[in-house]
Amino acid sequence: MTLRAPKSLIPRFFALIPCAGQGTRAVGDRAKDAALPKQYQPIAGVPMVMHTLKAFAQVTRIASCLVVVAPGDEFLARQAPAGVEVAPCGGDSRAASVLGGLEQLAASGGETDDWVLVHDAARCLVTAAQIDQLIDACHSDPVGGLLAQPVPDTLKQGRDGRVVATVSREEKWQAQTPQMFRLGALTQALKMAVTLGEAVTDEASAMEAAGLAPKLVRGSAHNFKVTYPEDFVLAEALIKSRTPAKPRVRKAAAPKAAQKVLSDDASHESN
């Protein structure tokens, strides 16, 4: 007889994709596309968020994926891939959108100990391998963690467009997503941060405000967030470079022996 452990003994992994932003910094010269929020603009012919969802769909450990969109946003409702649920509970800030999504997950059966991988819709270059890497590194961690990149450049502190100091880059990381925490702990930490008016721009900062130390898991520079107009070109080039090129149909060259026969025939004909 096979015994099935109760659901709560096996924490599941859910993806939560905040997708309710406007992408104001991305507008620039792309004003013609401004009617379409950044996350829906085409990259290599496909809406940006679809690339993000494709990466998560390839991770077999992800039980399901919840995309949080702005109330009234119908863009995805019409074309959500299988296994993807769309919740129109986006808020005024990223933190509010994530909190709405966490509450939706809990309402639909998510348990306190389940893991939630929060990932920006606008980080459309994430790969299944990177998501798996984060899960491998964090699933037995007491806190959870995030993908991040060590700061590669010299860091300057500026004021009014002038350098006032050079800041050491030792032990400094750029936070990326996914960021992976337990459903219960993250909900509590975000609620607390929002209530206290803390500026939490990612999930890790809410956990830090609760006195916890999320684990840093090295990601990739390619997992950048499409934020400024020039990022679209880079994202498109990278995505295209990953798409296997169609095999070129070439005229089969005649084997050497056949070429000789053909040239012999030709010379006979001309004689």
Ligand SMILES: Nc1ccn([C@@H]2O[C@H](COP(=O)(O)OP(=O)(O)OP(=O)(O)O)[C@@H](O)[C@H]2O)c(=O)n1
């Ligand atoms: N109120 C908000 C703000 C942001 N996001 C999402 O959070 C992710 C990261 O945000 P970012 O792209 O930096 O923010 P935007 O608000 O879209 O961009 P901007 O700050 O340039 O307006 C994006 O997938 C965005 O859709 C969200 O769900 N709800």
Ligand SMILES: C[C@](O)(CO)[C@H](O)COP(=O)(O)O
């Ligand atoms: C969560 C995040 O992607 C980490 O780098 C980032 O903070 C979200 O973007 P925002 O510009 O801070 O809203």
